[in-house]
Amino acid sequence: MALDKDIYRAFEDVVGPDNISDDPAILDSYSYRWGPQTETFGQRFAAITLPKDTAEVQAIVRLCNKYGIQFKASSTGWGSMSNPGGPEVIKMDLRRMDRIIEINEKNMYAVVEPYVISVQLQAELMKRGLNCNIIGAGGNCSAHPYAAHYGGGHMGESTSLRERNILAVEWVTPEGEIVKLGSLGSLGEWFCGDGPGPSLRGITVGHAAPCGGIGVFTKAATKIYHWAGPPIFPIEGVSPQYAPSEIPPNFFYRYYSFPSAKEMVEAQRRIGESEIAFEVMGFNIAMLASNMGTSNDEDYAYFEQFRKLIQGPGFQVILMGNSPQDFEYKKQVLEQIIRETKGESLKPVEDPKIAGALIWRSIRITASIRECFRAGGAFSAALGGTHPYGEEVAYMEAVSKLKKDLIKKGILRDDDGYYLTWPHEHGHLGHAEILIQFRQTPESIDAIMGFSEAAMKMAIDNRYGVPHSLSGMAPDMHDMFGPHASNYNVWQRRLKQAFDPNEVSDSSGYIKGKQQQGVS
Amino acid sequence: MALEDYRKDMELCAKCSICKFIPLEKMKGVQPANVCPSISKYNFNAYSGGGRVNIGMAMLDNRLEYTDKLLHIIYNCQMCGACDVSCKYAMDMEVLEPIYEFRIKAVEEGHTNPALDKVINSLRKQGTMVPGAKAKRGEWAKGLGLKDFTRQKTKVVYHVGCLTSYDKDMWKTARATVNLLNKAGVDFGIGGENESCCGGRAYQMGYETDFIRQAQNNMALFKQCGVETIVTACADCYHAFKVLYDKFGLKGNLEVLHITEYLDRLIKEGRLKPRKKVAMKVTYHDPCHLGRLGEPYIHWEGKEIPGFQRRFDPPKELMRGTYGIYEPPRDVLRSIPGLKLVEMDRIKEYAWCCGAGGGVNESNPEFSLWTADERIAEAESTGAEALVTACPWCEKNFNQAIKECGSSLKVYDVVELLEKAI
Numbered sequence: 001m002a003l004d005k006d007i008y009r010a011f012e013d014v015v016g017p018d019n020i021s022d023d024p025a026i027l028d029s030y031s032y033r034w035g036p037q038t039e040t041f042g043q044r045f046a047a048i049t050l051p052k053d054t055a056e057v058q059a060i061v062r063l064c065n066k067y068g069i070q071f072k073a074s075s076t077g078w079g080s081m082s083n084p085g086g087p088e089v090i091k092m093d094l095r096r097m098d099r100i101i102e103i104n105e106k107n108m109y110a111v112v113e114p115y116v117i118s119v120q121l122q123a124e125l126m127k128r129g130l131n132c133n134i135i136g137a138g139g140n141c142s143a144h145p146y147a148a149h150y151g152g153g154h155m156g157e158s159t160s161l162r163e164r165n166i167l168a169v170e171w172v173t174p175e176g177e178i179v180k181l182g183s184l185g186s187l188g189e190w191f192c193g194d195g196p197g198p199s200l201r202g203i204t205v206g207h208a209a210p211c212g213g214i215g216v217f218t219k220a221a222t223k224i225y226h227w228a229g230p231p232i233f234p235i236e237g238v239s240p241q242y243a244p245s246e247i248p249p250n251f252f253y254r255y256y257s258f259p260s261a262k263e264m265v266e267a268q269r270r271i272g273e274s275e276i277a278f279e280v281m282g283f284n285i286a287m288l289a290s291n292m293g294t295s296n297d298e299d300y301a302y303f304e305q306f307r308k309l310i311q312g313p314g315f316q317v318i319l320m321g322n323s324p325q326d327f328e329y330k331k332q333v334l335e336q337i338i339r340e341t342k343g344e345s346l347k348p349v350e351d352p353k354i355a356g357a358l359i360w361r362s363i364r365i366t367a368s369i370r371e372c373f374r375a376g377g378a379f380s381a382a383l384g385g386t387h388p389y390g391e392e393v394a395y396m397e398a399v400s401k402l403k404k405d406l407i408k409k410g411i412l413r414d415d416d417g418y419y420l421t422w423p424h425e426h427g428h429l430g431h432a433e434i435l436i437q438f439r440q441t442p443e444s445i446d447a448i449m450g451f452s453e454a455a456m457k458m459a460i461d462n463r464y465g466v467p468h469s470l471s472g473m474a475p476d477m478h479d480m481f482g483p484h485a486s487n488y489n490v491w492q493r494r495l496k497q498a499f500d501p502n503e504v505s506d507s508s509g510y511i512k513g514k515q516q517q518g519v520s
Numbered sequence: 521m522a523l524e525d526y527r528k529d530m531e532l533c534a535k536c537s538i539c540k541f542i543p544l545e546k547m548k549g550v551q552p553a554n555v556c557p558s559i560s561k562y563n564f565n566a567y568s569g570g571g572r573v574n575i576g577m578a579m580l581d582n583r584l585e586y587t588d589k590l591l592h593i594i595y596n597c598q599m600c601g602a603c604d605v606s607c608k609y610a611m612d613m614e615v616l617e618p619i620y621e622f623r624i625k626a627v628e629e630g631h632t633n634p635a636l637d638k639v640i641n642s643l644r645k646q647g648t649m650v651p652g653a654k655a656k657r658g659e660w661a662k663g664l665g666l667k668d669f670t671r672q673k674t675k676v677v678y679h680v681g682c683l684t685s686y687d688k689d690m691w692k693t694a695r696a697t698v699n700l701l702n703k704a705g706v707d708f709g710i711g712g713e714n715e716s717c718c719g720g721r722a723y724q725m726g727y728e729t730d731f732i733r734q735a736q737n738n739m740a741l742f743k744q745c746g747v748e749t750i751v752t753a754c755a756d757c758y759h760a761f762k763v764l765y766d767k768f769g770l771k772g773n774l775e776v777l778h779i780t781e782y783l784d785r786l787i788k789e790g791r792l793k794p795r796k797k798v799a800m801k802v803t804y805h806d807p808c809h810l811g812r813l814g815e816p817y818i819h820w821e822g823k824e825i826p827g828f829q830r831r832f833d834p835p836k837e838l839m840r841g842t843y844g845i846y847e848p849p850r851d852v853l854r855s856i857p858g859l860k861l862v863e864m865d866r867i868k869e870y871a872w873c874c875g876a877g878g879g880v881n882e883s884n885p886e887f888s889l890w891t892a893d894e895r896i897a898e899a900e901s902t903g904a905e906a907l908v909t910a911c912p913w914c915e916k917n918f919n920q921a922i923k924e925c926g927s928s929l930k931v932y933d934v935v936e937l938l939e940k941a942i
Contacts, residue, residue, distance in 0.1 A: 019563070023589035026564050028578040029571035034534045040577060050563050076537040077565070095563050100550050117537075119547045127549070139544045140537055235545050238842045239869050240609045242545045295838070296612050296829045366544040369536050369610035375829040377532035377613075413828030437828055440531075 001087040003046050007067050011049055011090065014059040019050035019096070030091060034373070035080065036380050036440070036448040043084050045072075045091040052096040054170060054178060054218040060092060061216065062176035064504040072506040073216040075114040075142035081149055081211035081471075085508025092216065100124060101219060107191045109167050110143075111221045118143045119364055123232075131227035131363075133159035136422075136433075138368035146209045146217040149509070150383065150468035152431045154281040154362050156424040157272065158320075159225045161386065163205055164425075167193045167221035171204065174215045174500035190221035203495055207385075207488070208471035213510020214499050228322045233360050240294040244356040250321035252331055253355035255288060256343035257314035264313045264421075265393050267341035271317065272389075272426045274337070276330040278320035281362060284418030285310055287435070288349070291358060291367040296374060303415070311344055313418060318359055375413055375437045380448050382434045382455035383469040389423050389430035395464035396421065396432040399455045403434055411447045413437040431468070460484050471509070478511045523576055523625050526618035530573040530580075532830070538610060539569035539603035542870040552865050552898055555602040557873055557891040566593050569603025569615045576622045586631045594626050595633045596887055599724045599878035600808040605841035605869045612830055612838060623726035635883040636725045643730060647716045653686035658712030660684070660691040664698055669709030669745050676701075676708040677747050679761070681754035682717050683912040689919075690912045696939040697753055697779055703942055704791040708751070714741070718752075720760025720809070725879035735760070735770045742774060753779040753935055755807035755911035756877070758845075759814055766817035778810055780849035780910050780934050787855050794941035797858035802937070803904035804850060804861060805895060805918075806871035807911035812841035841869035849910045849934050856941040862902045864895075872898065874914035881917060892921035896929060906930040908937060 002022055003011070012020050021027075027044040046069065051057045057073070064071045073092035074082035084091070098115035105128050110121055119139035121132050135141055136153040145151060146169070151162020159165075168184035168191065181204070183189045185197030193201045204210065204217070234245045247253075258264040264282075271277050283291070285306040293299030317334060321327020338345075349355055361367050372379040382399050384392040396419035404417040415437070423430035436451070438444045452469070456477065459467050466485050470477050482489025489511065496503075497513045507513070538544070542555045554560040559568035566575055575593070578584050597619060604616035626632070642651035660680070669677045678697060684690040701708050719734030742750070752758050755778070762776035777785075786792045806812075818837050825831045846868045853861050866872045875881065875891025896918060899907040907929050909915055918931045 021564060021589060023587055024584050025575050025578070025587065025590040025593055026566050028583055029564065029566035029568075029574045032533070032535065032574035032577060040531070040581065041583065048564060078534070078536055093563070093565065116550065117541065117553070119541075119544045120550045120553050123547045123549045138536070139547075140541065232548055238844075238846065239543045239546075239605055240840060241842055242543070294840075296831050297835045300829055300831060360545060364544055364547075367610065369534060369538060373532065373534040373536070374611050377534065377830075439828060 001046055007069070008047060010063050011047065011060060014056055014063065015049050015051055019052070020047055022047040030077070033080065033083065034377065036378060036445045038442070038445060043087060045084050046088055048091045048093055050093050050096050054172060057092060057172050057216050057218055058176050058178055061172055061174065061504070064090070065176060065502050068502065070504050070506045072212045074212060075144060075147045076117065076140065078137065078141060079149060081509030083508065085506045089506050097218065102190065103128065104190070105130065108224050109190055109221045110224050111190050111219060112143045113219055114142055114144045114147060114217070116143045117141060122364065125224055126227055126229065127231045129227055130224045131155070131159060132222060132224050133162060133165055134365045135162060136365065136368060139365045143222065144217065145220050145222045148209060149211050149471040150208050152386065152422065152424065154365055154422065155279050156422050156431070157280045157426055158278050160223070160425050162222070163208065165223040166201060166205060167191060167223060169193065169204065169217055169221070170219040172216045172218055174502070174505040206492060207466055208468055211471060211509030213505055213507040214496060215505050228320050235360060242357065243353050244360060247352055247356040247359065250324065250327040251359055252319040252327070253316065253349070253359045255314060255316045255346040255349050256338055257310035257312055257346060258341065258343050259311050261313050261393050261397055263341045263343070264315065265390055267337055267343055268315060268421070268423050269389060269428065270337045270341070271334065272423050272428070274333050275426045276319065276333050277317050279318040279362060280315055280423055282315040282421030284313070284415060284420055286415035286418065287371045287420060288316065290370040290374065291361050292354060293370070299370070299374065305348065306346060307416060309346055314346070315421065316358070316362065318362060372435060376439055378438050378440045380436050380452065381469070382452060383467050384432040385465040385467050386424065386429055386431050387465045388428050391464060392430050392432040393421055395459060396434055398458055398462065399434050402451055402454055403436060406436070406447055406451060411438060411444050456480070475507055475510060475512050479515060521617070521621060523618060523621040524580060526614055526621060527577070527580060529613040530577045530618055532611060532613040533570050533573050535570055537570065539607045539615060541606060542866055543606055543609050546870060548865055552872065555606055555866065555870055555872065557600070557875060557894070558597045561887055561890055562596065567596065569607060569619065572597070572619050572622065573615060576618045579622065586626070591626065591631055591633070594623050595636070595883050596880060597878050598873045598875060598880050598891065600873035601813045601841070602808070602870060602873065605812050608838055608840040614838070624728045627726035633879065633883045636879045639879070639882050640722060640725065640727050640730055643717055643722055648686055649682040649717055649721050650686040655686050655688060656713060657685045657715055658710070660694050661698070661710060661712060664695070666698065667709035668712050668714070669747060670711060670714045670741065672709060673746055674707050674709035676706055676749045676751055678708050678710050679718070679750050679752040679757055680710065680715060681752060681757045681912065683916060684754060685715065687912070687916065690916070693753060693912060693933045693935055696935045699939055700783060700792065700935065700942060704786045718757040718760035720756045720764055721879070723760070723764055724877060731764065732768060735765050735768060739765065739770050739772065743772070747774065749775040749777060751777045751779055751782050753910070753912070753933065755810035755814070756913060759809035763813065763817045778814070778845055778848070778910065780852055781845060783935070783938060784848040784851045787852065792942060794856045794938060796941045798856050798937055798940045799858040800906055801860045801862060801904050802853065802906045802908045802932070803864050803899050803902045804853060805874065805899070805907055805909040805914060806846060806868055807909060807914050808871070808873050808877060810910055811844040811846055811871055812869045814845045815839055815841065815843035844869060852934050852938055853908065856937060859937065862904055864898045864902055866898065874909070874917045876913040876917040881913070888917060889921045889924060892917045893925055896921055896925065896927050900927060900929055906932055908932045908934055910934050
């Protein structure tokens, strides 16, 4: 719905005429949607704005309160949580807020604005012997720790996940106040999210990031980690034929498959316990094939090759040694664990050229788009939460049966029904997901919706915990899960009502201030 | 082909934003990370490769009318193809092709840009993409005693191109080229007054019919005169002859070489021997139409295989920029004694555009120079004293930008530096 001219002018006065538009062509480039959708284009925003700094964000938020208009802020805007929840929502595309504010090597944190993408930050950090967590969606996503609905990624073993890496934060609340959380609020420094100073990390993050539902997080500090690799990885070749000239010293790559999930989980648990791995990523072989293949044809050929060579579910491991001795120790421990858990190495990927490419692709996380979208553009998933690792895998084993049923019916791509898993922080917590690829037809979309609902119900009925699928997608589903999880929905709603009394921060990816009728 | 023919490609866009950045595996720091001048300048998603295919879909679905803003989006793209390369790292879909078709559709439906109309009128009336040119096309060669291939059969034709012919500042490159070919003992001719525009830039501007007419006329002349090999120092001409003529089934067996490919060959065959020292630290700018867009056109005919992965029978190989012309110009530079080549951050398939392509130079000079400024700053950061390129349009745009921003950077064509060494 078009904004009243005077209101449009008020926003224009904030950002300048070049940084606001309500032209349909501009709007439709934001309303295009991927995924299981019956319509290619969703709701249009009323206008798109491009604020350049916190002051402009604050001014926009205050105008939204004044005129009763909702706003939705986003960074790269990939996920459906960046879509508007209604007709009178203006977009804050935070593209112009793209600075790395600080890299503090001594205290090991980095402060970023929302439009710094992860590979930019990682590249700067690696020059300094440091690294950061990158979410599984890929290095093309924002490095800002509030930017994704779930912040786990391939390097979770050694770089944790976004939700746990958040330090101090600058927050423009839904009422337009600028609040500085953690050490930023008392000392003006970014090193800690929980004090000295006000700690609202639990409130602002909750189960996962609020996906635009409670204001705009304009700057945030994130923890950074040790990197023993080279400042610039020695990648050669021309796109998409990239591979390193050599595997840098003290790096090691293997993909192992196991007779069953039981042995796989045991191997991952023991790898975590021994703290030897830089990365443990439970790619299924379809995802591995996508990482390697530079086209659908290559992807297909690799998958057909690998499915004949594996025993069952598996994962890839990257070791990174701090010294030759450390590296040798880690390798020996890994070999022993794999031997004792009956793992088998997938031989074709032992080739140093392939292994080298996979190491870099899995550290930079560049192939998630291939894994999800290249096959046919349509992709969906069922996600677990962040729970004890065995529980996550049990949930995915159960959901996998639903997936296999759809594969039998010819609705999904046949990838043998596997899921993917990864642990966090060398510990017993982890995450699991199951990806599905399909062709967009009314029949397949119905089937995918049914699959998602059944997976959610399964999580409730079998007490698998609150899946990350909830965040950023379906606000009313919190009311479905809440009663089974300490009534968290009641508390989340109270926070929403307290911080956003005018409900201007579009909650289509969070929880609405008013409970929807018929949902308990 | 038409925009509608790319619907299935456009439907694959996942809005991942990868088209806005250099390939992620190659990112070396916070800057320079961007690869698309248009989104970098105008920031709204519609100006990115992905945004353009999204609104291409909207156009097909009759959701859009031609507004001033839509036309601004359509014409403010250099058609540099960087988005296409970045996307195809991960995806099997066309990006640049539907962007071309969207612009062609706008032109065919009468929604043209006045500045570009002026250029095309010049093409139609005078056969040149340089409106208001005072020189004659063959004037640069006056007194050189060169063969006219339309009168004397020569195996090799040196096609000079519109800008080099009509802009006196560019004549030095043409004369240097002639000098080098003569020293190598190449039997070559030129078209002189009979040379005509390749049509490539008309295609970039969306005037497909004008391009095809130019291509047909040129190929008729080449066939009539028994031309086997065309050598050009203009990246746009090179792309037109090699890629676009082939795309439209007009190229036949014509061998198309960029002068840097030809000189590299002549050096490696020992027919040119760079011996004089050229003590200079330079950096090389890959022209888009020689680099990522300069790979051979791939013809394909077949059908999609039913299933969940978009695959084709026979397999359909996409042009991803992998086989562009990257090494020959560098090898020529490396052959020059005393010359030190240093690289910028964005090179080869993910090089930043000079800003002059796609009609932007003519329709929006401010944006064109802004794009050049970005590249000049990147070149300066290498510590090079000169920016070397292999296309007159790049050279002209860089020189104009340098004049306005006051940089001390010099701009050369590869040919000029090699001539100094011979």
